[in-house]
Amino acid sequence: QQQVKQSPQSLIVQKGGIPIINCAYENTAFDYFPWYQQFPGKGPALLIAIRPDVSEKKEGRFTISFNKSAKQFSLHIMDSQPGDSATYFCAASRNDKIIFGKGTRLHILP
Amino acid sequence: NAGVTQTPKFQVLKTGQSMTLQCAQDMNHNSMYWYRQDPGMGLRLIYYSASEGTTDKGEVPNGYNVSRLNKREFSLRLESAAPSQTSVYFCASSLSSSTDTQYFGPGTRLTVL
Numbered sequence: 001q002q003q004v005k006q007s008p009q010s011l012i013v014q015k016g017g018i019p020i021i022n023c024a025y026e027n028t029a030f031d032y033f034p035w036y037q038q039f040p041g042k043g044p045a046l047l048i049a050i051r052p053d054v055s056e057k058k059e060g061r062f063t064i065s066f067n068k069s070a071k072q073f074s075l076h077i078m079d080s081q082p083g084d085s086a087t088y089f090c091a092a093s094r095n096d097k098i099i100f101g102k103g104t105r106l107h108i109l110p
Numbered sequence: 111n112a113g114v115t116q117t118p119k120f121q122v123l124k125t126g127q128s129m130t131l132q133c134a135q136d137m138n139h140n141s142m143y144w145y146r147q148d149p150g151m152g153l154r155l156i157y158y159s160a161s162e163g164t165t166d167k168g169e170v171p172n173g174y175n176v177s178r179l180n181k182r183e184f185s186l187r188l189e190s191a192a193p194s195q196t197s198v199y200f201c202a203s204s205l206s207s208s209t210d211t212q213y214f215g216p217g218t219r220l221t222v223l
Binding site: 006009031032034036041042043044045046049089093094095096097098099100101102103 | 143151152153154155166207211212213215217
């Protein structure tokens, strides 16, 4: 009941394509769902986050879609670029409890 | 503003040795966290500190101890290192809880032989 399941493990997309990364959670008490981006050799950095009272949030080329009834949320990257190649982690949290997904390694082909 | 700093960047230990990983933040954050990152396992929370003077166990606390020395500093200690503790360790901080943005340090790559 504490897991956050993330898929796929890895993803290769042509430049300009729309990679989609999916996450599912079990604990309905979670109330904050961030996505972190990590480049090789660096620490993760917050990309975008959503709370369950909205179904979608956009920031630039990044969009989170949230389905509260299905306990699922996903990250979409519009007009993907080679510079978006990184590992992406979803997470679910409440107060000081946070659980991360296992990550998706994304590679955008030039 | 350095953000979150960690020392050392790299460390090699022999089984049974002890060491302390240091973390400091200059953002006046209340909450601090220690994670380990292993291939295919994502980020797993070891310990966290919601405020100065408090610490709590996370998902994988066994074999580790922590100290919240003051508001800025949060250290992670391995008393008797084991090969299973070979990992990349990240420290993070947030303003008041995990629902605030977490700012991560650059990580410490630890190898236990």
